[in-house]
Amino acid sequence: xxxxxxxxxxxxxxxxxxxxxxxxxxxxxxxxxxxxxxxxSGGKRIRPAICIxxxxxxxxxxxxxxxxxxxxxxxxxxxxxxxxxxDESLIRRGKESIQAKWDDAHGVLVGDFVYSKAFQLMASxxxxxxxxxxxxxxxxxxxxxxxxxxxxxxxxxxxEDYFNIIDRKTAELFKVSAVTAGILCECSQPELDSLNNFAxxxxxxxxxxxxxxxxxxxENLTGKKVGKDFEEGKFTLPIIVSLKTMNQTNKTRLLSLFxxxxxxHFAEIIALMESEKTTEQLKTIFTHHSDECINELEKLxxxxxxxALENIVRNLDSRLT
Amino acid sequence: xxxxxxxxxxxxxxxxxxxxxxxxxxxxxxxxxxxxxxxxSGGKRIRPAICIxxxxxxxxxxxxxxxxxxxxxxxxxxxxxxxxxxDESLIRRGKESIQAKWDDAHGVLVGDFVYSKAFQLMASxxxxxxxxxxxxxxxxxxxxxxxxxxxxxxxxxxxEDYFNIIDRKTAELFKVSAVTAGILCECSQPELDSLNNFAxxxxxxxxxxxxxxxxxxxENLTGKKVGKDFEEGKFTLPIIVSLKTMNQTNKTRLLSLFxxxxxxHFAEIIALMESEKTTEQLKTIFTHHSDECINELEKLxxxxxxxALENIVRNLDSRLT
Numbered sequence: 001x002x003x004x005x006x007x008x009x010x011x012x013x014x015x016x017x018x019x020x021x022x023x024x025x026x027x028x029x030x031x032x033x034x035x036x037x038x039x040x041s042g043g044k045r046i047r048p049a050i051c052i053x054x055x056x057x058x059x060x061x062x063x064x065x066x067x068x069x070x071x072x073x074x075x076x077x078x079x080x081x082x083x084x085x086x087d088e089s090l091i092r093r094g095k096e097s098i099q100a101k102w103d104d105a106h107g108v109l110v111g112d113f114v115y116s117k118a119f120q121l122m123a124s125x126x127x128x129x130x131x132x133x134x135x136x137x138x139x140x141x142x143x144x145x146x147x148x149x150x151x152x153x154x155x156x157x158x159x160e161d162y163f164n165i166i167d168r169k170t171a172e173l174f175k176v177s178a179v180t181a182g183i184l185c186e187c188s189q190p191e192l193d194s195l196n197n198f199a200x201x202x203x204x205x206x207x208x209x210x211x212x213x214x215x216x217x218x219e220n221l222t223g224k225k226v227g228k229d230f231e232e233g234k235f236t237l238p239i240i241v242s243l244k245t246m247n248q249t250n251k252t253r254l255l256s257l258f259x260x261x262x263x264x265h266f267a268e269i270i271a272l273m274e275s276e277k278t279t280e281q282l283k284t285i286f287t288h289h290s291d292e293c294i295n296e297l298e299k300l301x302x303x304x305x306x307x308a309l310e311n312i313v314r315n316l317d318s319r320l321t
Numbered sequence: 322x323x324x325x326x327x328x329x330x331x332x333x334x335x336x337x338x339x340x341x342x343x344x345x346x347x348x349x350x351x352x353x354x355x356x357x358x359x360x361x362s363g364g365k366r367i368r369p370a371i372c373i374x375x376x377x378x379x380x381x382x383x384x385x386x387x388x389x390x391x392x393x394x395x396x397x398x399x400x401x402x403x404x405x406x407x408d409e410s411l412i413r414r415g416k417e418s419i420q421a422k423w424d425d426a427h428g429v430l431v432g433d434f435v436y437s438k439a440f441q442l443m444a445s446x447x448x449x450x451x452x453x454x455x456x457x458x459x460x461x462x463x464x465x466x467x468x469x470x471x472x473x474x475x476x477x478x479x480x481e482d483y484f485n486i487i488d489r490k491t492a493e494l495f496k497v498s499a500v501t502a503g504i505l506c507e508c509s510q511p512e513l514d515s516l517n518n519f520a521x522x523x524x525x526x527x528x529x530x531x532x533x534x535x536x537x538x539x540e541n542l543t544g545k546k547v548g549k550d551f552e553e554g555k556f557t558l559p560i561i562v563s564l565k566t567m568n569q570t571n572k573t574r575l576l577s578l579f580x581x582x583x584x585x586h587f588a589e590i591i592a593l594m595e596s597e598k599t600t601e602q603l604k605t606i607f608t609h610h611s612d613e614c615i616n617e618l619e620k621l622x623x624x625x626x627x628x629a630l631e632n633i634v635r636n637l638d639s640r641l642t
Contacts, residue, residue, distance in 0.1 A: 104407075105407040106470065108406055109463065112403060112436075115463070116456070116462075123455075123456035126449055131452060132445070135443070138440055139441050142434040142436070150351040
């Protein structure tokens with residue numbers, strides 16, 4: 001199903017692509033070539049779309065918006081490039097990752113190049129609050145990465161730790177996309193609070209959905225392989241929720257299967273999880289956050305842009321059912 | 322020989338250490354621990370010292386200065402952490418590097434954390450020109466890293482490429498240390514131009530000296546092992562200069578020895594270089610840049626802080642003779 005925002009802000013998304021391409025232009029050809037491999041490979045552009053839709057919901061129409069949205073997408077892209085080095089991921093957006101196509105050194109240094117381009121765009125704003133929000137978000141995201149790294153050695157992960165990680169790694173950039181758009185529009189503090197709550201909840205719902213689909217998604221619908229988190233040994237919400245109510249025998253069995261990281265055990269893991277009604281529990285947690293999104297959205301002016309934001313939330317939901 | 326600046330801005334350097342320690346404080350203990358391993362391990366603090374000395378030469382005394390100097394040192398530290406991942410270096414500032422003590426993932430992500438802390442400090446300035454200078458420098462440095470990477474595959478490096486790399490990788494941060502200090506002091510454009518020229522030349526002289534000492538340094542005086550660049554297969558000025566006038570037989574011999582990266586061939590390499598009077602040529606190039614530093618310094622107000630800047634230049638020179 002085509003998302004509403006792709007039609008409604010079609011022109012802005014086209015301008016975004018142009019700004020992204022121009023931003024990574026450099027005298028150093030290798031920097032342009034390697035960063036272009038990821039920056040120009042599409043992606044949903046969900047974070048810049050939120051930034052643009054929020055600003056347009058609030059009546060903003062000036063050109064600063066595309067620069068802001070571009071800096072956010074570049075920041076996101078830089079974290080993806082470094083994530084791929086750290087996780088030794090071979091595939092990104094359906095293509096070879098930078099570290100797979102070139103090597104780790106290219107991943108590290110071109111990731112830094114993309115970060116620096118994001119910072120240059122950020123620094124182009126005259127409003128210091130926008131720059132500070134973006135710098136603080138950059139820090140919170142990087143702390144989330146280190147927190148996740150520190151958890152890797154553990155044989156389990158609490159629900160609290162999981163939410164702490166996804167709040168930093170995913171929700172933070174959603175939040176700053178909406179809040180900086182709000183600052184650009186000079187909106188009121190209550191509106192900024194609503195934007196903060198809406199986008200944080202959307203980020204959490206987005207990540208929870210992604211983690212659920214990694215266990216329960218249909219590859220023909222999502223285009224994504226299931227079981228990737230399991231194969232990488234990543235504790236995510238489906239496992240955490242099912243372990244909470246599981247008896248000791250099943251728990252021991254599940255954890256020992258989880259450690260193997262072998263896909264032939266995936267079906268048994270799913271069966272063990274289902275005995276705990278995990279999908280129902282996950283749906284409840286997801287719905288809590290998606291309802292929060294809708295509630296907060298209703299505090300903003302009603303127009304087609306707000307409808308497109310609501311459509312993003314509803315679409316996440318529809319993919320789970 | 323103790324450098325003059327360590328006495329003259331002793332208090333400021335103590336405050337710098339406190340700000341650096343406080344900056345890397347984080348709720349995420351692993352981030353504080355791993356970044357502290359490098360941030361708190363000393364180093365010459367030459368870049369923040371230049372920033373502080375320039376501002377004090379121009380009569381500045383407000384507290385913003387230590388924050389500016391700290392952001393520059395953190396930016397430098399982040400690049401060192403990522404350099405160590407890329408070069409697989411085991412030692413940094415006389416201790417194990419982060420990637421050696423932990424692993425590449427810690428190097429990449431904690432490097433990003435230190436970058437983000439540098440950006441938070443940068444974003445704390447109200448003057449957008451300071452932020453823009455720092456963001457542009459970050460970009461130019463990262464381009465220098467990618468340029469160096471793109472040259473690695475080549476079997477030779479031109480003097481022009483060498484200067485392009487060290488201008489970006491080293492001189493740029495020296496330059497921005499002095500120029501942002503000048504902006505903080507609201508100094509005139511001619512003064513800013515002098516600061517730019519002085520610090521760029523100092524950065525070039527500093528890197529050239531470092532590269533010369535890597536071939537000709539006395540380990541008992543410098544505390545640094547010689548032959549490291551050779552063992553890493555890095556083309557630097559001593560090799561580039563000697564190849565320029567060398568006959569084909571010696572050139573072929575030198576390049577084939579260079580490719581081995583084996584320290585047992587180091588003495589023969591030095592002998593081949595000396596037949597070209599390489600040390601004299603290097604001294605001429607170095608002196609050109611150090612003279613430029615002194616000339617530009619003389620355009621600034623004369624006081625003990627300017628003397629300390631001159632002392633940094635003279636000290637570089639004395640280590641070569």
